[in-house]
Amino acid sequence: MIISRRATLAGAAFAAAAGLPGIARAQAKQVVVGTWGGDYGELLRQNIDAPLMAPQGIEVLQDVANADPRKTKMLAERQARRGTFDVSCLSDTDMHMMAQQNTLETLDMGRLSRAGSIVPGLRKPYAVPHIYSALVLLYNPDKVPVPPTSFADMWDPKYRGRVGFSDILYSTNTFAAAMAGGGGFGDYKPAEAKLMELRSLDAKVYPSNEALAAALKGEEVWITPMWLARGYMWQKAGIPLRHVVPSEGAYAIVFEAAIPRNSRNKDNGYAYLDAMLKPEAQTAFADRMGYLPTVTDASLPPEIARQISLSEAEQARLRSPDYDYLLRAHTDILDFWNKQFKG
Amino acid sequence: MAALVLPASLLVLLLLVAPMLLLFRISLNEFSPTQMMVEATSAANYLRAVQDPYYRQVLLTTLAVATGSTLLALGLGFPTAYWLARMQGRWKSLATITVLFPLLVGNVVRAAGWLALLGNGGAINATLLGLGLIAAPLPLLYNTGAVVAGIVAVVLPYMVLTLSAVIEGIPRQTEEAAANLGARPMTVFRRVVLPQALPGVAAGSVLVFVLCMNTYASAVLLGGPQFKMMAPAVYDQFVRGNNWPFGAALAFILLGITLVLTVAGSAALGRRYRC
Amino acid sequence: MGSLVLDALGKRYGSSVAVERVDLDVRQGEMVALLGPSGCGKTTTLRMVAGFVEPTAGRVLIGGGDVTRAPPHARDTGMVFQSYALFPHMSVGANVAFGLEMRRIGRAEREQRVREVLRLVRLEGLEDRLPRQLSGGQQQRVALARALVVNPAVFLLDEPLSNLDAKLRGEVRMEIRALQQRLGLTTLIVTHDQEEALTMADRLVVMERGRVRQVGSAEDLYERPADPFVAGFVGRCNLLDGRLETPGRFRTASGALLPCGAPEGAGGDAVLALRPEHVRVAPAADGPGRLVAVTYLGPQTEYHLDLAGTRLLAVQPTPGAADPMRRLSPGDAVSISWDAAAARLLPAAQPDKEPDA
Numbered sequence: 018m019i020i021s022r023r024a025t026l027a028g029a030a031f032a033a034a035a036g037l038p039g040i041a042r043a044q045a046k047q048v049v050v051g052t053w054g055g056d057y058g059e060l061l062r063q064n065i066d067a068p069l070m071a072p073q074g075i076e077v078l079q080d081v082a083n084a085d086p087r088k089t090k091m092l093a094e095r096q097a098r099r100g101t102f103d104v105s106c107l108s109d110t111d112m113h114m115m116a117q118q119n120t121l122e123t124l125d126m127g128r129l130s131r132a133g134s135i136v137p138g139l140r141k142p143y144a145v146p147h148i149y150s151a152l153v154l155l156y157n158p159d160k161v162p163v164p165p166t167s168f169a170d171m172w173d174p175k176y177r178g179r180v181g182f183s184d185i186l187y188s189t190n191t192f193a194a195a196m197a198g199g200g201g202f203g204d205y206k207p208a209e210a211k212l213m214e215l216r217s218l219d220a221k222v223y224p225s226n227e228a229l230a231a232a233l234k235g236e237e238v239w240i241t242p243m244w245l246a247r248g249y250m251w252q253k254a255g256i257p258l259r260h261v262v263p264s265e266g267a268y269a270i271v272f273e274a275a276i277p278r279n280s281r282n283k284d285n286g287y288a289y290l291d292a293m294l295k296p297e298a299q300t301a302f303a304d305r306m307g308y309l310p311t312v313t314d315a316s317l318p319p320e321i322a323r324q325i326s327l328s329e330a331e332q333a334r335l336r337s338p339d340y341d342y343l344l345r346a347h348t349d350i351l352d353f354w355n356k357q358f359k360g
Numbered sequence: 361m362a363a364l365v366l367p368a369s370l371l372v373l374l375l376l377v378a379p380m381l382l383l384f385r386i387s388l389n390e391f392s393p394t395q396m397m398v399e400a401t402s403a404a405n406y407l408r409a410v411q412d413p414y415y416r417q418v419l420l421t422t423l424a425v426a427t428g429s430t431l432l433a434l435g436l437g438f439p440t441a442y443w444l445a446r447m448q449g450r451w452k453s454l455a456t457i458t459v460l461f462p463l464l465v466g467n468v469v470r471a472a473g474w475l476a477l478l479g480n481g482g483a484i485n486a487t488l489l490g491l492g493l494i495a496a497p498l499p500l501l502y503n504t505g506a507v508v509a510g511i512v513a514v515v516l517p518y519m520v521l522t523l524s525a526v527i528e529g530i531p532r533q534t535e536e537a538a539a540n541l542g543a544r545p546m547t548v549f550r551r552v553v554l555p556q557a558l559p560g561v562a563a564g565s566v567l568v569f570v571l572c573m574n575t576y577a578s579a580v581l582l583g584g585p586q587f588k589m590m591a592p593a594v595y596d597q598f599v600r601g602n603n604w605p606f607g608a609a610l611a612f613i614l615l616g617i618t619l620v621l622t623v624a625g626s627a628a629l630g631r632r633y634r635c
Numbered sequence: 636m637g638s639l640v641l642d643a644l645g646k647r648y649g650s651s652v653a654v655e656r657v658d659l660d661v662r663q664g665e666m667v668a669l670l671g672p673s674g675c676g677k678t679t680t681l682r683m684v685a686g687f688v689e690p691t692a693g694r695v696l697i698g699g700g701d702v703t704r705a706p707p708h709a710r711d712t713g714m715v716f717q718s719y720a721l722f723p724h725m726s727v728g729a730n731v732a733f734g735l736e737m738r739r740i741g742r743a744e745r746e747q748r749v750r751e752v753l754r755l756v757r758l759e760g761l762e763d764r765l766p767r768q769l770s771g772g773q774q775q776r777v778a779l780a781r782a783l784v785v786n787p788a789v790f791l792l793d794e795p796l797s798n799l800d801a802k803l804r805g806e807v808r809m810e811i812r813a814l815q816q817r818l819g820l821t822t823l824i825v826t827h828d829q830e831e832a833l834t835m836a837d838r839l840v841v842m843e844r845g846r847v848r849q850v851g852s853a854e855d856l857y858e859r860p861a862d863p864f865v866a867g868f869v870g871r872c873n874l875l876d877g878r879l880e881t882p883g884r885f886r887t888a889s890g891a892l893l894p895c896g897a898p899e900g901a902g903g904d905a906v907l908a909l910r911p912e913h914v915r916v917a918p919a920a921d922g923p924g925r926l927v928a929v930t931y932l933g934p935q936t937e938y939h940l941d942l943a944g945t946r947l948l949a950v951q952p953t954p955g956a957a958d959p960m961r962r963l964s965p966g967d968a969v970s971i972s973w974d975a976a977a978a979r980l981l982p983a984a985q986p987d988k989e990p991d992a
Contacts, residue, residue, distance in 0.1 A: 223585065
């Protein structure tokens, strides 16, 4: 990791000039949590901040922003002795990048009473998993009476013009095409030919997940690769959908939390991570957002469990993404998606 | 006086110029997927942007949409501005507020309004389908027309207000004098009102053209994923690609072309009509 | 029938009346002034002739043709605006040529006529200037030239001199009158300046609150005003409220008994109109009047007088240095007299009239 000091300062000044959100310096019995707002931030407040942290006398301050500005802030503060966040919440891919950029503390699992309950496949040295969801193929059972089993089924000419993509999930969509074309977690190259093939089959691209949901609801499109949690929320909203973990294999998206190296309240940070691993801190996210708990001892209400849980066979098809490959190939993936597939 | 003005001017300079200088510096750096940004002094990002046919096409689309939207806003805005400028009394403040009203709503919210109007399940398609006039929804959204409609709705108040301020300064009596000398209404407009309104036409068009060139929300929400203009492309590089150097270079190309065109446009207009 | 006829012309805005009724025949080559205080309807009347205001009653005829509903561009009028309304983006030449262009007159003739008219208003050689490069007087003459060059059937002047300074105003007044007479232009001029109207127009129309009070020559209006308003508005006048007591004897409201001219069928409440120059003053220790103030104005001197509680103004040629009149000072007793015939009896004034003296 070699970035010149000057470029970093430029980044910090840029972040400041761009008006990225800041927050008052944290006090001794405080913990500053960098997180998304909306449902996620609210559920954290309701299920962790108030019931689990307040009794310990620790005040939780949320610094709310989307992932990108918070990543930028962490990179810009890398050289600073004292950073903004005590806890940073990011997706597994972003967290891996932050770890690569040497911004994260290597966790002392001995300080986390709940460390032993973490699902083994989700353990990382630099972060704890909070909730997760799997990449699945969503389909409309009324229009697709024979359930698809693989990503490759999207290329069935029967579904010409009925495959939809969310533009913001370009990386995931490219993964699906790569797997259908015989590629792998560390080889997205086959996706290029497959995507162009799908383009000639009139695949639709929608600007946002919400626009895709509207198209699924209006039955303009019938099949899409998507996070299971989204599929669950859309079903709750009355869109007719079923899901399958494709036979080629897929990966999970894990929402993780970590402690930046320059946190000023590391003790409180550890306390917060420990609280995030409590079963009651995770099950609320299942009901409201459709995400699965990351600890083995959390039990979901049977009705919800039936809708979002994965069978052993499905779990076996899940693997972690190849983060290093993604970091290197990301520019090419985005360029191909924008210029060739959509162009 | 200088003691009062200087600190404020320096602050403004700092706030306006410093980020630009930083952005320019970033545009000369190199991108690395693993390290984000490596310090360099290279024009490679600019060359890449100019040589890549994809970005040339994005630029052309941006120019075409901005020019078309500006002309449309001018065509729609002039009669409205004239009517507003010649209005009297309390109706005038009411009309001015009506023109200003859309500015109270953000671009994104307005784009959402267009989505509700133009979407496949939107008001227009629902009505036409309900009346049995069409069998399948018309593709009104996610095309250039939708983007232009969205942009014009956003920029029209700026055009109308700029024009009406200038038209208000045109003595009504010059129009009466022309009519008195035998000019029909269209001739009065062409020979007397329009030439006197040219400073407003120039100012309004420049303002609106700059806004159009930097369109983001309308392009993304109404143009759909396949429709690309410069501002979303810049955003893409910064936020999705993490490629700040290339994003910065694109931003400066957009800035430079906008600047050159507006200066050249105003100069041409000024020379032609001596205003 | 005149060259310009206003036939029972009227304009109302909702319930408010701008012009009650104007009847007027302007003969070919005649110059008629519409005179009155602001808000009297004179400008509205002019604008109805030009076509900028649509009448709500009556007709406008130009050269015998009814143009009441014709748009401005279809009427053969040439108007000079109070603000001149020159086209600021056009040269002097282009301004003047504009009306000719609209009449589709060929380039050669156009240039010829522009040159001629600019010579007429003494602006030759300034064709290429822009209006803002000219003085106020020059701009005014461009406006004249622009209206004249098309040989309009009716020439309309809206307060054409009000933006000029006092010295220039006198000169331009004469110039316009000379041009109008030379070209035989049928002209309607609007002014609130009685001196302007008296010196320029063949006939004057005195208007007040949307009504025509009197139409006549300057002499008619001055010497034979129809009512106290005209008497007060045209020239200065002592206007005394009271009643005719016996033929030749007028009792003022304050009780003084004054001699007056033979009544023309008048009786009861009336107004006595007496021009200040007809009032004679002389020093007299036992005189009935008293001097209130003296104002020396060079060739003339004003005497402000009190006659048994009635205020009077007298204007006399300034007497020679040796004349005893020169030694009069405020408070002195004086004798006041006038020819009974000079004191005209007018119908009683409306309550909101302001006496001039």
